[in-house]
Amino acid sequence: xxxxxxxxxxxxxxxxxxxxxxxxxxxxxxxxxxxxxxxxxxxxxxxxxxxxxxxxxxxxxxxxxxxxxxxxxxxxxxxxxxxxxxxxxxxxxxxxxxxxxxxxxxxxxxxxxxxxxxxxxxxxxxxxxxxxxxxxxxxxxxxxxxxxxxxxxxxxxxxxxxxxxxxxxxxxxxxxxxxxxxxxxxxxxxxxxxxxxxxxxxxxxxxxxxxxxxxxxxxxxxxxxxxxxxxxxxxxxxxxxxxxxxxxxxxxxxxxxxxxxxxxxxxxxxxxxxxxxxxxxxxxxxxxxxxxxxxxxxxxxxxxxxxxxxxxxxxxxxxxxxxxxxxxxxxxxxxxxxxxxxxxxxxxxxxxxxxxxxxxxxxxxxxxxxxxxxxxxxxxxxxxxxxxxxxxxxx
Amino acid sequence: xxxxxxxxxxxxxxxxxxxxxxxxxxxxxxxxxxxxxxxxxxxxxxxxxxxxxxxxxxxxxxxxxxxxxxxxxxxxxxxxxxxxxxxxxxxxxxxxxxxxxxxxxxxxxxxxxxxxxxxxxxxxxxxxxxxxxxxxxxxxxxxxxxxxxxxxxxxxxxxxxxxxxxxxxxxxxxxxxxxxxxxxxx
Numbered sequence: 001x002x003x004x005x006x007x008x009x010x011x012x013x014x015x016x017x018x019x020x021x022x023x024x025x026x027x028x029x030x031x032x033x034x035x036x037x038x039x040x041x042x043x044x045x046x047x048x049x050x051x052x053x054x055x056x057x058x059x060x061x062x063x064x065x066x067x068x069x070x071x072x073x074x075x076x077x078x079x080x081x082x083x084x085x086x087x088x089x090x091x092x093x094x095x096x097x098x099x100x101x102x103x104x105x106x107x108x109x110x111x112x113x114x115x116x117x118x119x120x121x122x123x124x125x126x127x128x129x130x131x132x133x134x135x136x137x138x139x140x141x142x143x144x145x146x147x148x149x150x151x152x153x154x155x156x157x158x159x160x161x162x163x164x165x166x167x168x169x170x171x172x173x174x175x176x177x178x179x180x181x182x183x184x185x186x187x188x189x190x191x192x193x194x195x196x197x198x199x200x201x202x203x204x205x206x207x208x209x210x211x212x213x214x215x216x217x218x219x220x221x222x223x224x225x226x227x228x229x230x231x232x233x234x235x236x237x238x239x240x241x242x243x244x245x246x247x248x249x250x251x252x253x254x255x256x257x258x259x260x261x262x263x264x265x266x267x268x269x270x271x272x273x274x275x276x277x278x279x280x281x282x283x284x285x286x287x288x289x290x291x292x293x294x295x296x297x298x299x300x301x302x303x304x305x306x307x308x309x310x311x312x313x314x315x316x317x318x319x320x321x322x323x324x325x326x327x328x329x330x331x332x333x334x335x336x337x338x339x340x341x342x343x344x345x346x347x348x349x350x351x352x353x354x355x356x357x358x359x360x361x362x363x364x365x366x367x368x369x370x371x372x373x374x375x376x377x378x379x380x381x382x383x384x385x386x387x388x389x390x391x392x393x394x395x
Numbered sequence: 396x397x398x399x400x401x402x403x404x405x406x407x408x409x410x411x412x413x414x415x416x417x418x419x420x421x422x423x424x425x426x427x428x429x430x431x432x433x434x435x436x437x438x439x440x441x442x443x444x445x446x447x448x449x450x451x452x453x454x455x456x457x458x459x460x461x462x463x464x465x466x467x468x469x470x471x472x473x474x475x476x477x478x479x480x481x482x483x484x485x486x487x488x489x490x491x492x493x494x495x496x497x498x499x500x501x502x503x504x505x506x507x508x509x510x511x512x513x514x515x516x517x518x519x520x521x522x523x524x525x526x527x528x529x530x531x532x533x534x535x536x537x538x539x540x541x542x543x544x545x546x547x548x549x550x551x552x553x554x555x556x557x558x559x560x561x562x563x564x565x566x567x568x569x570x571x572x573x574x575x576x577x578x579x580x581x
Contacts, residue, residue: 009512
C-alpha cells in the first residue's frame with residue numbers, strides 16, 4: 001500500500017514540474033480516474049492554496065534546532081545501549097557462576113550431581129552469518145607468506161622497495177634506483193570472506209574482492225605495467241604515459257589512466273565495467289574499445305565480447321560495502337554473496353535458482369536482513385541452518 | 396499483481412547505522428513529517444515531539460532496515476500511530492469523536508502521505524534552484540501569472556518567461572533521481 005502512495009507522490013511532483021513522459025502521465029491519470037477520492041486528492045494537490053498551506057506549516061519548524069535535539073537523543077540512546085550490554089555480559093558471566101556454585105552446593109551437600117540443573121546453561125542460539133572483513137595473504141618473491149589482518153601494521157622490504165602495511169592497505173613505495181632489470185613478482189591473495197586494497201609502486205590503487213588474487217611486479221619496468229588478475233578487482237590506474245595491462249585467464253585489458261572494475265572468476269562470465277577514461281579489452285580473437293558507463297561481457301563458454309550500457313555503481317560499489325543486483329538470477333546473486341559470507345547454498349530445484357531479483361546488500365553487516373527480505377517477497381521459501389542456506393519453491 | 400500497468404520501485408539501499416546517512420534522512424524528512432503530523436493533531440509543538448520520538452524509534456530499528464522505502468514506510472506509519480494515540484488521549488477533542496474516527500481510516504492516511512510526499516519532493520527540488528529561479532517558481536506555484544511575477548520582482552515579463560523555462564529544465568534534472576526509482580511496464 002505504502003509503496004504505491006510513494007510512487008503516486010513522485011508522479012504527482014513530476015507532473016507539477018511538467019516532467020512526465022506520455023506513458024507515465026497515462027499511469028497517473030488512470031490512478032486519478034480510478035476513484036472519486038483519488039480525483040479529489042489530485043485536484044487538491046494541484047491547487048495553489050493547498051501548496052501555500054504546506055509552505056506555511058513547514059515554516060513553523062526549525063530544522064537546525066531539531067537536528068541538535070536529535071543528535072543529543074541518539075547520544076543518550078547509545079549510552080543506554082552500552083549500559084544494557086554491560087548488564088548483559090555481567091549476566092552471562094554471572095549465570096554460569098551461579099550454576100557452578102549451585103552444583104558445588106549440591107555435590108557437597110548430597111554428594112550426587114543434580115542433572116536438572118545443567119540444561120539451563122544450554123540455551124539454543126541461532127548463529128548469525130557475519131560478514132567478511134579485511135584480510136589477505138601476501139606472497140613475496142622469496143616464497144615467504146605474510147598474513148595481512150586488520151591489526152597488522154608493519155613494514156617490509158623487498159629488493160630495495162619499501163612495503164608499508166597500514167589501514168587495510170599494502171603500499172609499495174617507488175624505488176629510486178631502478179637499475180635492477182630482473183622483475184620480482186609478489187602476489188596478493190584474498191580468501192573467502194575477505195577484501196583488501198593495494199597501492200602499487202606507480203600509485204595505482206587496486207581493491208581486491210573476496211576469493212581473488214593479483215600478481216604484480218614489485219617495481220614496474222620503464223616501458224609497460226603488467227599485472228595478472230583472477231577474480232574481481234576495482235582499479236584506479238595512475239596515468240604516467242606507459243600502458244597498464246591487466247591479464248585475466250581469458251582476456252587482456254589495456255589502459256592508460258582510468259577507473260574500472262573487472263570481474264573474472266574461474267568458471268563464470270568475465271565482466272569489465274568502465275567508470276572513467278578508456279580501456280581496450282581483448283580476447284584471443286577479438287579486441288574492442290570501451291567508453292565510460294559501458295560494460296564488456298565475455299560469456300563463460302565463448303570468446304565473443306558483447307558491449308552494453310550499464311549503471312556503473314551497480315558493478316563498482318562493492319568496495320564501498322554496497323552490493324547491488326538488478327534483475328539477476330538467485331543463483332548468481334548467492335554465488336557472489338557466498339564469496340563474501342561464509343555460507344553454503346542449495347536449491348530445491350532448478351526453478352528456484354532461476355528466479356530473478358533486484359536487491360541491495362550491505363555487505364558490512366550480517367546476512368539475515370537480506371534473507372528476510374527475500375522471504376517477504378513471497379516468491380521463495382528460505383531455510384537457514386547455521387551457515388547452510390536452502391531455497392525452495394513456494395508451492 | 397496482474398494489472399496491466401505495473402510500476403515497480405527499485406530498491407535503493409540505506410544504512411541507518413551510518414550516522415551520516417541517518418542524519419541525511421532526518422534532514423530530508425523532518426519537516427514534511429511534522430507537517431504530516433499536524434494533519435492529525437493540529438499542534439506544532441506536539442508534532443515536533445512525535446516526529447522526534449519516531450526518529451529515535453527508527454534509529455533503534457536501524458539494523459532491520461535495508462531500503463529507503465522501508466525506512467519511509469516505517470516512519471510515516473509510526474508518526475500516524477503516535478498522532479492518533481495522542482489525539483484520542485487529548486481532552487480537547489474528546490467531543491469530536493467523529494473527527495477522530497475519520498482520521499483513523501487507511502484512506503485518510505494514504506491521502507495525507509501522498510499529499511505531503513508530493514510537496515516534500517517538490518520543495519526538495521525547488522530548494523536546489525538558484526535564487527532568482529526559486530523566487531519565480533515559488534510565486535508561480537502560488538498561482539501568480541508571469542506579468543504578476545514580473546511586477547513583484549521588478550523584472551521584465553520576458554525575463555520571467557525565460558527564467559521559468561530554465562527553472563523547469565533544472566527541476567527535471569534534479570528530479571532525475573526519481574526516474575531511476577521508477578520503472579514502467581506498459
